Amino acid sequence: MLCTTARRLISQQMDGMLPAEKTPAFEEHLGRCAACREYRAELGLGRRLLQATAAEPTDAFEWKLQLRLNRTLQEAAAARTVPWEDAPHGAARWWRGFAASSLAGVAVTALVAVLVWPEGPRIPTTSSRPAATVAAVAGPAATPTPSARLVTDLSDRLPLSGNRVRGASLGGGSLSGGFLGRPVSQGLLSERLQPVSLSSGKLAGLDEIAALRAENNRLRAGLIGLRDENKTLKALLAARGIAYLDGDSQDRSPGR
Amino acid sequence: MYLNDKHPDPGRHGPLAWTEQRDEDLIALVQQGQKRAYDELVRRYRGRLYSFILRMVGDPVEAEELAQDTLIRAYVHADKYREIARFSTWLFTIATNLVRNRVRKQKRQPRMLVLDPAPENDDDIPLDPADPQADPTRELEGRELGRLIAEATSRIPERYRVPFLLREVEQLSYEEIQQVTGLKLGTVRSRINRARTRFRQNIKPLLRNEDLLAELELLEARMEQDDKDD
Helix, strand or coil: CCHHHHHHHHHHHHCCCCCHHHHHHHHHHHHHCHHHHHHHHHHHHHHHHHHHCCCCCCCCHHHHHHHHHHHHHHHHHHHHCCHHHHCCHHHHHHHHHHHHHHHHHHHHHHHHHHHHCCCCCCCCCHHHCCHHHHHHHHHHHHCCCHHHHHHHHHHCCCCCCCCCCCCCECCCCCCECCCCCCCCCHHHHHHHHHHHHHHCCCCCCHHHHHHHHHHHHHHHHHHHHHHHHHHHHHHHHHHHCCCEEECCCCEEECCC | CCCCCCCCCHHHHCCCCHHHCCHHHHHHHHHCCCHHHHHHHHHHHHHHHHHHHHHHHCCHHHHHHHHHHHHHHHHHCHHHCCCCCCHHHHHHHHHHHHHHHHHHHHHHCCCCCCCCCCCCCHHHCCCCCCCCCCCHHHHHHHHHHHHHHHHHHHCCCHHHHHHHHHHHCCCCCHHHHHHHHCCCHHHHHHHHHHHHHHHHHHHHHHHCCHHHHHHHHHHHHHHHHHHHHC
């Protein structure tokens, strides 16, 4: 028997797997081969060294295990309480995508509505006003200057502060006043205008909304003009000592 | 570990105490919800798993984590164990798969080599009182021997090391190693043989060191005493 064969069989002998038919030849070889005997002794020693030097974990091993096991069990329990986690991957992903796109659609619609819809209370229609006052404001308000139109167009989309500046002449026309509750940069104005132009003609009913908004702006400008004119008239009447009916106080002043 | 476990110790009510139960009986009790049986399995296998994994990955922290991962999986998936194999075979199959995954991941993401990791803070330094009976010199020698053997083991290629350690340390049979590794029986045999030859070459210089051999005898005597105490 060759030493290479004998050494392979030494390994099998160590594991109790040496075939019986090979045992006599193997033993005979070991009896006369000191190198193979030494080889066998060294393999045995190697096994003893491995078994004797087994490392031990730290004392913290068990409580760390306990913590991690608790966490794993809690996570597993939490995962079971979410019904769609159990659904097949494809279906779950589809439902999530559907929900996300629906939410996004609703959000965009709401945003467009907020930007386009005019704020503030509706002004009564012209038919309910005295013919004289309508005639007084109809001319200038119907044709505001470009700058005045810009301001009035924006006025309904900015927060109403109640701090309107009246009497300020914009563009030289009789139309005066506007929103101007707080300073707004031109950049911000153009930003806020953008969604209107983007949405025009794309959403159903947008033309109607735009027409209503224009009408609202026109009426608002008229009202502001009337208030200013009213103020001027009140001052004139007061200066001449003529009594008049004050709409705000429901009282006659100055005295008769 | 589970101090408020409702299930009583079978030693008080049945014929066998936890320590006398077979592994397979204990895992059957775990399947029925008896967590104390799991504690006993942890006690039996924590050292064996840790030692096996440490010799595979070489990092004590990682070895501890992987040993814990193995035991956690055994608990979570206890219902999947069937007694067609020994419990130890099943457990070491889990450990081997985790080690393989970790080794594969490490190959993709090579790490920085830390030569002498110091504790990050004082809390990491163990505060165990010194054993008056212990001989510090012996302790150091024991650690040194362990380090040399660990180094010699780490130089065996991983594919040979797994069946080698399962056979030499865990004393699994060839068939069980076949189940754990998924290798053919002949491959298991030849890999164990090659690993033994390689390991012998690696430890050859140590085998001529009489001090270390004396240390080995001392360690074996301690192990024998520990077994008797258990």
